Amino acid sequence: xxxxxxxxxxxxxxxxxxxxxxxxxxxxxxxxxxxxxxxxxxxxxxxxxxxxxxxxxxxxxxxxxxxxxxxxxxxxxxxxxxxxxxxxxxxxxxxxxxxxxxxxxxxxxxxxxxxxxxxxxxxxxxxxxxxxxxxxxxxxxxxxxxxxxxxxxxxxxxxxxxxxxxxxxxxxxxxxxxxxxxxxxxxxxxxxxxxxxxxxxxxxxxxxxxxxxxxxxxxxxxxxxxxxx
Amino acid sequence: xxxxxxxxxxxxxxxxxxxxxxxxxxxxxxxxxxxxxxxxxxxxxxxxxxxxxxxxxxxxxxxxxxxxxxxxxxxxxxxxxxxxxxxxxxxxxxxxxxxxxxxxxxxxxxxxxxxxxxxxxxxxxxxxxxxxxxxxxxxxxxxxxxxxxxxxxxxxxxxxxxxxxxxxxxxxxxxxxxxxxxxxxxxxxxxxxxxxxxxxxxxxxxxxxxxxxxxxxxxxxxxxxxxxxxxxxxxxxxxxxxxxxxxxxxxxxxxxxxxxxxxxxxxxxxxxxxxxxxxxxxxxxxxxxxxxxxxxxxxxxxxxxxxxxxxxxxxxxxxxxxxxxxxxxxxxxxxxxxxxxxxxxxxxxxxxxxxxxxxxxxxxxxxxxxxxxxxxxxxxxxxxxxxxxxxxxxxxxxxxxxxxxxxxxxxxxxxxxxxxxxxxxxxxxxx
Numbered sequence: 317x318x319x320x321x322x323x324x325x326x327x328x329x330x331x332x333x334x335x336x337x338x339x340x341x342x343x344x345x346x347x348x349x350x351x352x353x354x355x356x357x358x359x360x361x362x363x364x365x366x367x368x369x370x371x372x373x374x375x376x377x378x379x380x381x382x383x384x385x386x387x388x389x390x391x392x393x394x395x396x397x398x399x400x401x402x403x404x405x406x407x408x409x410x411x412x413x414x415x416x417x418x419x420x421x422x423x424x425x426x427x428x429x430x431x432x433x434x435x436x437x438x439x440x441x442x443x444x445x446x447x448x449x450x451x452x453x454x455x456x457x458x459x460x461x462x463x464x465x466x467x468x469x470x471x472x473x474x475x476x477x478x479x480x481x482x483x484x485x486x487x488x489x490x491x492x493x494x495x496x497x498x499x500x501x502x503x504x505x506x507x508x509x510x511x512x513x514x515x516x517x518x519x520x521x522x523x524x525x526x527x528x529x530x531x532x533x534x535x536x537x538x539x540x541x542x543x544x545x
Numbered sequence: 546x547x548x549x550x551x552x553x554x555x556x557x558x559x560x561x562x563x564x565x566x567x568x569x570x571x572x573x574x575x576x577x578x579x580x581x582x583x584x585x586x587x588x589x590x591x592x593x594x595x596x597x598x599x600x601x602x603x604x605x606x607x608x609x610x611x612x613x614x615x616x617x618x619x620x621x622x623x624x625x626x627x628x629x630x631x632x633x634x635x636x637x638x639x640x641x642x643x644x645x646x647x648x649x650x651x652x653x654x655x656x657x658x659x660x661x662x663x664x665x666x667x668x669x670x671x672x673x674x675x676x677x678x679x680x681x682x683x684x685x686x687x688x689x690x691x692x693x694x695x696x697x698x699x700x701x702x703x704x705x706x707x708x709x710x711x712x713x714x715x716x717x718x719x720x721x722x723x724x725x726x727x728x729x730x731x732x733x734x735x736x737x738x739x740x741x742x743x744x745x746x747x748x749x750x751x752x753x754x755x756x757x758x759x760x761x762x763x764x765x766x767x768x769x770x771x772x773x774x775x776x777x778x779x780x781x782x783x784x785x786x787x788x789x790x791x792x793x794x795x796x797x798x799x800x801x802x803x804x805x806x807x808x809x810x811x812x813x814x815x816x817x818x819x820x821x822x823x824x825x826x827x828x829x830x831x832x833x834x835x836x837x838x839x840x841x842x843x844x845x846x847x848x849x850x851x852x853x854x855x856x857x858x859x860x861x862x863x864x865x866x867x868x869x870x871x872x873x874x875x876x877x878x879x880x881x882x883x884x885x886x887x888x889x890x891x892x893x894x895x896x897x898x899x900x901x902x903x904x905x906x907x908x909x910x911x912x913x914x915x916x917x918x919x920x921x922x923x924x925x926x927x928x929x930x931x932x933x934x935x936x937x938x939x940x941x942x943x944x945x946x947x948x949x950x951x952x953x954x955x956x957x958x959x960x961x962x963x964x965x966x967x968x969x970x971x972x973x974x975x976x
Contacts, residue, residue, distance in 0.1 A: 369881075390886065397884020408879045410551075412558030424547045425884030477883065 317517045318343040323375035336361045348518045350528045353537030368392035397426040401478030403488040407470045409462045415473045416458045419444035422477035429481025447476035482514035552896040566865045567905045573858035574909025577851040584844045587930045594738045595829050597669030599809045603798035605823035612832045615798040618656035625795035630822045639808030642667045644800040647751045650710050657744045659751030670738045681731035687750045691731035695741035725754045749791030859955045866959040891964040898956020
């Protein structure tokens with residue numbers, strides 16, 4: 317699913333030490349990976365490389381056997397919208413769209429994901445409704461303003477947006493940092509369930525190591541970087 | 546489609562600032578359209594002040610001066626046309642009708658015109674529309690007056706009211722012909738021309754109020770040469786045929802109509818070369834156009850000002866969009882995370898500016914029609930401009946098209962900035 321080889325990345329060329337240096341990293345299809353590391357260890361940098369927003373200065377990053385570093389900007393954008401669902405730490409829902417519209421937005425820019433969503437349900441709206449219900453957000457909340465939803469409810473909307481159209485890779489960037497322990501576990505279990513249904517690989521990033529037991533694989537970014545050094 | 550929906554919902558989310566921007570554009574569109582409409586209608590009203598008249602003849606002055614004094618009652622002719630010359634020219638071949646005009650007196654600052662009944666038959670305005678009476682009829686006696694609609698409204702005159710004519714123009718005349726009050730017998734329908742502001746009395750009455758045989762004579766210390774001895778008694782029963790024309794020594798000017806337009810140029814040339822008296826014959830249509838050309842600088846200045854207002858409103862939109870863009874980097878980053886490409890964001894901002902401009906133009910058109918409906922009466926009564934409230938003209942649509950295009954071009958600036966923000970920020974939320 318994901319293969320990184322000799323990846324080196326610097327935010328500024330004159331930096332003496334690279335921001336990220338990974339010799340090898342492989343993540344298999346369907347894995348639920350917990351990626352942790354302290355603040356400043358390069359977690360967000362790694363995610364931006366995996367999402368194809370930034371390009372490694374050297375080395376290769378392959379997703380679904382596609383070398384991201386070899387793709388043009390436009391093709392990387394298309395690849396991202398077709399194959400990657402992203403859950404932000406602060407959920408980042410658009411405040412002027414309803415929860416349902418926010419979820420549908422996840423596949424509006426990808427024909428590939430629209431097609432997959434329509435294989436699941438008769439319409440995008442039905443698929444968004446199905447996902448929201450599956451993630452525990454009942455119908456009464458689907459049309460209300462996202463600003464009126466609780467943190468937990470917003471998180472479910474953000475997750476449903478990432479899952480719509482069954483992307484092969486779900487990247488979750490510390491999505492549980494605002495939740496208490498019970499809700500955190502419940503939410504992660506919901507994520508796993510949806511990832512299993514969609515057949516998606518889940519890369520979950522957090523600095524909270526107490527969560528690692530829930531995942532079938534844990535990767536320490538610090539260890540990866542030291543290994544490269 | 547999704548971009549239009551996003552642009553619309555995003556604007557709705559920022560409706561406060563968006564509406565202010567939109568309203569500014571609407572006001573500027575309303576101003577531009579109103580100025581343009583009033584300009585066109587003023588021109589049309591101006592050109593339509595007189596129609597169907599082939600020549601205006603007066604003492605030799607300037608074309609425009611003659612037009613202004615005889616048709617617009619602005620200024621006054623220094624000289625007149627002798628009655629003999631008028632009679633001679635009137636009898637030329639091809640002359641269908643003539644209307645003698647005698648100006649110089651006033652009533653409460655409004656012009657008094659001495660003329661004949663031909664005035665009510667042959668005088669045309671607009672698209673060759675004749676004068677019509679809203680009440681009463683033309684004068685049939687020497688002491689009767691027909692007033693324009695504006696005089697009736699402004700001075701609140703009704704049929705049967707008595708009117709005293711003053712010598713000279715303006716409100717401050719010291720010579721009132723108090724002994725010759727005129728009775729209002731007719732009120733003309735509104736024409737949107739100087740006719741509305743004119744009191745029409747028989748030509749003979751002009752001579753009469755300045756002439757001998759009256760008690761008024763002693764009150765007149767101005768030096769009129771009255772060789773026309775008029776024996777007139779107001780208490781006398783006028784049911785018998787009364788000469789409303791008389792034989793004045795001179796008249797201010799006269800209007801001419803011909804059987805065929807072919808006579809116009811020939812008679813005009815003859816009049817301009819008339820030996821016994823220095824006369825001038827003008828074609829009103831041509832002189833009206835010349836006069837409007839002189840005023841064209843005013844319309845250009847008006848258009849310039851309204852264009853500047855449009856420009857300022859578009860710059861206002863640019864400022865609002867640019868100011869909001871920095872706050873919207875999170876929104877742009879979210880859209881990038883769900884697969885929007887930089888050109889999607891470029892299009893989104895362009896669509897937003899286009900939507901604001903479009904809605905601004907639509908609201909502006911609505912405001913324009915409201916303003917025109919509300920002020921049409923006022924423009925007619927105060928400016929003599931008959932405003933037509935109909936569909937937008939081709940030119941007005943072109944103006945709106947130009948505003949839309951300008952709005953789109955202005956919108957490209959924040960759109961380009963959004964494009965580069967999206968490249969620099971990617972999916973990371975910078976704010």
